[in-house]
Amino acid sequence: MKQMEEQLKELGVIPVVVLQDAKDALALADALTEGGLPCAEVTFRTPAAEESIRSIVKHNPDMLVGAGTILTKEQAKRAVAAGAKFIVSPGFDPEIAEDCLKKKIPVFPGCVTPSEVALAVKMGLRILKFFPSESFGGVSTIQALAAPYTMVKFMPTGGINAKNLRDYLSCDKIICCGGSWMVKEALIQNGEFQKIRKLTREAAELVKNIRA
Secondary structure, three states: OHHHHHHHHHHOEEEEEOOOOHHHHHHHHHHHHHHOOOEEEEEOOOOOHHHHHHHHHHHOOOOEEEEEOOOOHHHHHHHHHHOOOOEEEOOOOHHHHHHHHHOOOOEEEEOOOHHHHHHHHHOOOOEEEEOOOHHHOHHHHHHHHHOOOOOOEEEEEOOOOOOOHHHHHOOOOEOOEEEOOOOOHHHHHOOOHHHHHHHHHHHHHHHHHHHO
């Protein structure tokens, strides 16, 4: 877990990906890696997610690939079997969190209230998703939540883009951000991988400038 925490901090941004067709997975993985962000949170919102994860991991085993929008233990099991190295859920589901912890799988559940954070901390979790970030007050809310829970770091997702990334990554309670502006679904479906590569490179450079 410590190694993954260091990876997440160094990356700064985790591309949150929706893949409608697994055939696009490898081209996307190459674009992200060549752009300087060798990572992806592949959301389980589509039937192509599982096969996409399997293809990416086989093609590039060094890439940090996780599964997002995990709503059930069964989905988590399938994602890990496909090769996902971490699990992300939009809300705090104790069953998913406990199952992942039992199996020693890094899990980042969504927590936006003190009660949810308290329950997550009680389970031993120290990195939590904050979603949807902008709708729940963004950085100011994260700072307020982190004040009593000094041991927790957050991974905000939702409404984050190149314009407000600096605000987020300048906060020492934020380990990294989830973002989809460089991997918009339309870009993937239209095969605009050169543009994805360019946007990814810009995001990676922005992270370096912010955290230099």
